[in-house]
Amino acid sequence: MEIKLENSPNHRIAMLAILLKRQIFRIIAKNNLDITPEQWIVMYHLWQQDGSTVGEIALNAKKDFANVTRIIEKLEKAGYITKRKNLADSRSYTIHLLPKSDEIKKPIQQCWKESMNIAMEGINNEEQEFLIKILDRIEKNVMQNLESLQ
Amino acid sequence: MEIKLENSPNHRIAMLAILLKRQIFRIIAKNNLDITPEQWIVMYHLWQQDGSTVGEIALNAKKDFANVTRIIEKLEKAGYITKRKNLADSRSYTIHLLPKSDEIKKPIQQCWKESMNIAMEGINNEEQEFLIKILDRIEKNVMQNLESLQ
DNA sequence: CATATATATTTGTCATGACAATTACAATAC
DNA sequence: GTATTGTAATTGTCATGACAAATATATATG
Numbered sequence A, B: 001m002e003i004k005l006e007n008s009p010n011h012r013i014a015m016l017a018i019l020l021k022r023q024i025f026r027i028i029a030k031n032n033l034d035i036t037p038e039q040w041i042v043m044y045h046l047w048q049q050d051g052s053t054v055g056e057i058a059l060n061a062k063k064d065f066a067n068v069t070r071i072i073e074k075l076e077k078a079g080y081i082t083k084r085k086n087l088a089d090s091r092s093y094t095i096h097l098l099p100k101s102d103e104i105k106k107p108i109q110q111c112w113k114e115s116m117n118i119a120m121e122g123i124n125n126e127e128q129e130f131l132i133k134i135l136d137r138i139e140k141n142v143m144q145n146l147e148s149l150q
Numbered sequence C: 001c002a003t004a005t006a007t008a009t010t011t012g013t014c015a016t017g018a019c020a021a022t023t024a025c026a027a028t029a030c
Numbered sequence D: 001g002t003a004t005t006g007t008a009a010t011t012g013t014c015a016t017g018a019c020a021a022a023t024a025t026a027t028a029t030g
Helices: A009-030 A037-048 A054-061 A065-077 A100-119 A125-148 B009-030 B037-048 B054-061 B065-077 B100-119 B125-148
Strands: A081-085 A093-097 B081-085 B093-097
Touching: A009 A037, A009 A100, A009 B009, A009 B100, A009 B125, A037 A054, A037 A065, A037 A093, A037 A100, A054 A065, A054 A093, A065 A081, A100 B009, A100 B125, A125 B009, A125 B100, A125 B125, B009 B037, B009 B100, B037 B054, B037 B065, B037 B093, B037 B100, B054 B065, B054 B093, B065 B081
Parallel strands: none
Antiparallel strands: A081 A093, B081 B093
16 A cells, blocks of 8 residues: 555654744844754753753753754853853763843744744634644653663 | 643643654664654655655655655655656756655554554544644644744 | 756855863872 | 774764755747
């Protein structure tokens, strides 16, 4: 049986993700904010838990350690965060927000909301919750599989 | 009101897409197939419509023209496809599948199915259809917005 | 027909994803 | 306490996404 990509949830999720990324990217650009969506996601995790290590951020954000290293490099150059030697384990660093990060917190959240509102137009709360629940289950399936491969 | 990324459908879709990409990537690698998921998507569109132009593929796959150009370059080097001057419009080229593409069609579809089965475990047809329908609606919202920005 | 505008593709550059290899330090085993 | 193994972070390399700029050819306008 031939595969139909249009009917494949995996593919549809992947493709929609690209479109959503494009959308938030343009909204951020339109607002002249000097940050990318992925950089913002790292900052978000720091807002939840300032002083996290690179590894903790990578695990939370389900990102590759190497990529988080490089995102942090850029955020550091931009003056949003700073790295300190971890006293508890000198292999690692703790990452800390700097005051400049406050400046973009609200505007970037506004961008996020704008993107959400566009994407979710006409989709009611009940449907959104159902969607999140299914995505949860798929994510669990995939995470379990990825972990079993290591 | 603070944003919670865990409850944001946009973010959950984007993150799940990364995990799904990682999964199909590893399944393809495990099977020693010399192709990437994105390269396969371009081939898929050619299987639907051999002789498409770069632009047609980009539109169908909702990809950036520049990126499709480079994916096609790689597929050409790998011997899966070939480019011919478009007689109807000499600015463009038509892209054609070569016999070698047949060799990977079945194995790569098998990888795709394996990835689907893992992701969709425990999620019944009705739920999958509901999911696709909601994704459809979100995609329409986002596409409409992206087009209005041009 | 000549000029202006539009379109198809390519090229350049940066950000990020994947994964492998490396480095530095920690923890464990003996 | 030294050797082995494990872990945190980094670096290298490639694929692909985004977008801007360049190139070649078509189309439209006068």
